Amino acid sequence: MANTHAQTIRAFIVGRHPQAELTDDQDIFSLGFINSLFAMELVMFIEKEFGVSLPNDELRIDNFRTVSSMAELVERRLAGAVSA
Amino acid sequence: MTTALPTLDRSAVRSFVDAHVVPEADRWDRAGAIPEEFLARLTEAGLWAPFLPPEVGGAGLDMRGLGAVHEEIGRGCSSVRSLLTVHTMVSWAVQRWGSDAQRERWLPDLAAGRVLGAFCLSEPGAGSDAVGITTTATAHGGGWLLSGVKKWITNGARADLFLVFARNGSGISAFLVPRTAPGVRVEPIHDMLGTRASMLAEVAFDEVLLGPDALVGPSGFASGMVLSGVLDLGRYSVAAGSVGIVQACLDASAGYAAQRTVGGAPLSELQLIRAKLSDMVTDVRAARLLCEEAGRLKDAGDSATIMATWVAKYFASTAAARHATEAVQIHGALGCAPGSPTARFYRDAKVMEIIEGSSEIQRITIADEAFRQDYGRTPEDQR
Numbered sequence: 001m002a003n004t005h006a007q008t009i010r011a012f013i014v015g016r017h018p019q020a021e022l023t024d025d026q027d028i029f030s031l032g033f034i035n036s037l038f039a040m041e042l043v044m045f046i047e048k049e050f051g052v053s054l055p056n057d058e059l060r061i062d063n064f065r066t067v068s069s070m071a072e073l074v075e076r077r078l079a080g081a082v083s084a
Numbered sequence: 085m086t087t088a089l090p091t092l093d094r095s096a097v098r099s100f101v102d103a104h105v106v107p108e109a110d111r112w113d114r115a116g117a118i119p120e121e122f123l124a125r126l127t128e129a130g131l132w133a134p135f136l137p138p139e140v141g142g143a144g145l146d147m148r149g150l151g152a153v154h155e156e157i158g159r160g161c162s163s164v165r166s167l168l169t170v171h172t173m174v175s176w177a178v179q180r181w182g183s184d185a186q187r188e189r190w191l192p193d194l195a196a197g198r199v200l201g202a203f204c205l206s207e208p209g210a211g212s213d214a215v216g217i218t219t220t221a222t223a224h225g226g227g228w229l230l231s232g233v234k235k236w237i238t239n240g241a242r243a244d245l246f247l248v249f250a251r252n253g254s255g256i257s258a259f260l261v262p263r264t265a266p267g268v269r270v271e272p273i274h275d276m277l278g279t280r281a282s283m284l285a286e287v288a289f290d291e292v293l294l295g296p297d298a299l300v301g302p303s304g305f306a307s308g309m310v311l312s313g314v315l316d317l318g319r320y321s322v323a324a325g326s327v328g329i330v331q332a333c334l335d336a337s338a339g340y341a342a343q344r345t346v347g348g349a350p351l352s353e354l355q356l357i358r359a360k361l362s363d364m365v366t367d368v369r370a371a372r373l374l375c376e377e378a379g380r381l382k383d384a385g386d387s388a389t390i391m392a393t394w395v396a397k398y399f400a401s402t403a404a405a406r407h408a409t410e411a412v413q414i415h416g417a418l419g420c421a422p423g424s425p426t427a428r429f430y431r432d433a434k435v436m437e438i439i440e441g442s443s444e445i446q447r448i449t450i451a452d453e454a455f456r457q458d459y460g461r462t463p464e465d466q467r
C-alpha cells in the first residue's frame with residue numbers, strides 16, 4: 001500500500017516540478033522544492049487524495065522530508081482512522 | 085428594524101446591501117469610519133463569519149457562498165468588505181489551525197461578531213516580502229513575549245483581537261493577541277487613498293506578555309502554512325470584492341449612459357462608450373467565473389484552489405482598476421465630483437491591486453503555473 005501511496009505522492013510533486021527527478025528517499029527540502037505555498041498544497045493534496053486529516057502535531061518536518069516518509073504518514077493516519 | 089437575513093444566499097445579501105450599504109457608503113467614506121450602528125447590523129445579519137459551523141454559531145456557508153456574499157458587500161462598499169475580509173482571515177485561522185481550547189474560547193464570539201478580528205502582517209519595513217518582518221515572539225516563562233510594530237492594519241482602530249505574525253526562531257508563527265493586553269498600542273491612520281472607511285491603524289506591541297495558548301497552529305516548517313492559508317482566503321475575498329467593484333461600475337455606467345445626452349444623442353448610443361460597456365460586461369462575468377472556480381476547489385479541498393485564487397485575484401483586481409477608470413471617464417466631471425460613487429470605486433479599486441499580493445507579486449507567482457505539467461488546464465481537464 002505504502003508503495004502506491006508513494007507513487008501518487010511522487011507524481012504530485014513531479015507534476016509541480018516536471019524538470020526534476022525525484023527518488024522516494026531524496027530529501028525534498030534539500031532540493032529546494034518546499035516553500036510555504038507548496039507545503040500547503042502538499043498537505044491539502046495528501047488530505048484530499050487519501051481522505052486523511054493531518055492534525056498540527058503530525059505536521060513535522062520529518063514526516064514530509066521524503067516521499068517515503070509522507071507515504072508512511074498516510075499509512076499511519078489511515079490505520080489510525082480504522083482503529084479509532 | 086430587524087435586519088436578520090432569512091438565508092445567506094446572494095439575493096438576500098443583495099437586498100441587504102441595496103437597503104443598508106449602497107445609500108450610506110459615500111457618507112462612511114467621507115467620515116473615514118463604519119459607524120457602530122452598521123457594525124451591529126452586520127452582526128444581526130450574521131455576515132461576519134457565516135462559513136463557521138453551526139455548532140459555534142456560524143451558518144456553515146460554503147466557500148462559493150462566501151465569495152458571493154463578499155462580492156455583494158464589495159459591490160456596495162469596499163471598506164465594509166475589507167472588515168469582513170480580515171475578520172474572515174482571523175476566524176478561519178482559529179477554525180482551521182486552532183486547538184480545541186482556542187476554538188472554544190474564540191469561535192462563538194467571532195461567529196457572533198462580539199469579537200472583531202484584524203490581521204497583522206505588514207510592518208513599516210516589510211510588505212510584499214513577509215520574510216522580512218522583524219516582530220519577534222520570544223519564549224518566556226512557558227508563554228511568549230511579543231515585540232514589534234504592525235502597519236496598515238485594516239480595522240486595527242476598532243478590532244478586539246489581532247492575529248499577529250511574528251518571527252519565532254527561524255520561522256514565522258501566528259499569535260492571538262487581545263487588544264486589551266498590556267503593551268498593545270493602537271494609532272489610527274486617517275485619510276488613505278481608498279477603502280477610506282476601513283479604519284486602518286498602526287498597532288505596536290511593546291513586550292506584550294502572552295500565554296502558551298496564544299500560538300495558533302503548528303510550529304516549525306509548517307508554521308508558514310498558517311500564513312499561506314490565511315493569505316489565500318484573504319486573496320479570495322479581495323477577488324470576490326473586486327468583482328463587486330466591476331459590477332458596481334457597470335451598473336453605474338450603464339445607468340448614466342442611458343440617461344445622459346451629448347449632442348442630442350444618449351451616451352449609450354456612442355460606439356466608444358458601448359465598447360467600454362462591452363468590456364465591463366465581459367470582464368465581470370469572466371472574473372466571477374474565476375472566483376467561482378476558486379471557491380469550488382476550496383469546497384472540494386483541492387490544492388489547485390491556491391493557484392486558482394491567485395489567478396482570480398489578479399484578473400478581478402486589475403479588471404476593477406481598469407473599469408473604475410473607465411466608469412469615471414463615462415461620468416465625466418460628475419465622476420470626479422465630491423460624493424461620487426464612481427470616484428470611490430476608482431480609489432478603492434487601486435487598493436485592490438496592492439493588497440493581498442500586489443499585481444507584481446501575482447505576475448511573478450502565477451508564472452510558476454507555466455512550468456508545471458498540464459499548465460493552463462483546469463483541474464477537470466487534467467482528469
Ligand SMILES: Cc1cc2nc3c(=O)[nH]c(=O)nc-3n(C[C@H](O)[C@H](O)[C@H](O)COP(=O)(O)OP(=O)(O)OC[C@H]3O[C@@H](n4cnc5c(N)ncnc54)[C@H](O)[C@@H]3O)c2cc1C
Pocket residue numbers: 170203204205206210211212213235236237238239276278279284435438439440441442443444445448
Ligand atoms: C488600504 C490598505 C489596507 C491594508 N490592510 C492590511 C492589513 O489588514 N493587514 C496587513 O498586514 N497589511 C495590510 N495592508 C498592507 C498591504 O498588505 C501591503 O501594502 C502590501 O503587502 C504591499 O506591501 P508594501 O505596501 O510594503 O509595498 P512593497 O512591498 O514595499 O512594494 C512596493 C512596490 O514594489 C512592488 N514589488 C514588491 N516586490 C516586488 C518584486 N519582487 N518584483 C517586482 N515588484 C515588486 C510591489 O508590488 C509594489 O508595487 C494594507 C494596505 C492598504 C493600502
